[in-house]
Amino acid sequence: MDYDSFDSFYCIANEYLNTVIYSSEFTSNHPIYARIGGFAANYYYETIQVTVPMGGLYTFQCDSTIDSFVSLYYTSFNPSNPALNFFTSFDDSETDNWEFQFTLNFPSAYTIIFVVTTYSPNVIGPFSIVATGPTRATFIWTSIVNPTTTTTPTTTSTTTTTTTPTTTSTTTTTTTPTTTSTTP
Numbered sequence: 001m002d003y004d005s006f007d008s009f010y011c012i013a014n015e016y017l018n019t020v021i022y023s024s025e026f027t028s029n030h031p032i033y034a035r036i037g038g039f040a041a042n043y044y045y046e047t048i049q050v051t052v053p054m055g056g057l058y059t060f061q062c063d064s065t066i067d068s069f070v071s072l073y074y075t076s077f078n079p080s081n082p083a084l085n086f087f088t089s090f091d092d093s094e095t096d097n098w099e100f101q102f103t104l105n106f107p108s109a110y111t112i113i114f115v116v117t118t119y120s121p122n123v124i125g126p127f128s129i130v131a132t133g134p135t136r137a138t139f140i141w142t143s144i145v146n147p148t149t150t151t152t153p154t155t156t157s158t159t160t161t162t163t164t165p166t167t168t169s170t171t172t173t174t175t176t177p178t179t180t181s182t183t184p
Contacts, residue, residue: 022139025126033079058133067098073113
């Protein structure tokens with residue numbers, strides 16, 4: 001075995017072993033929006049700020065049992081205007097596993113916004129994003145998830161008292177007999 005070749009291979013392969021895994025789960029408490037190219041206005045989504053500390057080729061692959069979809073944004077994401085700052089989207093990878101996989105060549109350190117959602121509306125479930133590259137990418141979750149609310153049934157009893165003024169009037173008539181006498 002040629003150990004010089006092995007060292008070269010190991011160093012090159014090691015360059016891309018900087019792996020980071022981001023894991024989350026879509027729930028019914030996640031915000032919804034109308035994704036570009038979608039069917040309706042009810043796609044659960046999660047926004048993630050992804051930072052690469054230096055340029056190079058970075059691969060992002062979703063690992064999930066749900067049909068994942070991701071849109072990339074330059075600086076920020078506005079769910080009311082999903083076309084603003086839009087860069088590109090990725091759906092299924094070439095492997096037909098219903099999960100996105102793509103590689104970006106960053107010329108230098110960069111921060112980009114991932115909006116992770118699903119291909120079909122109203123889908124919930126877990127997902128992970130595996131990032132590999134020359135350095136470790138950083139994922140920061142930036143979505144605002146609706147807080148979980150608990151509904152407690154309460155019974156309210158209302159008693160109404162109505163007071164009606166009553167006036168009693170009594171009329172007394174006294175009759176005094178009168179004697180009338182007639183004299184002839």
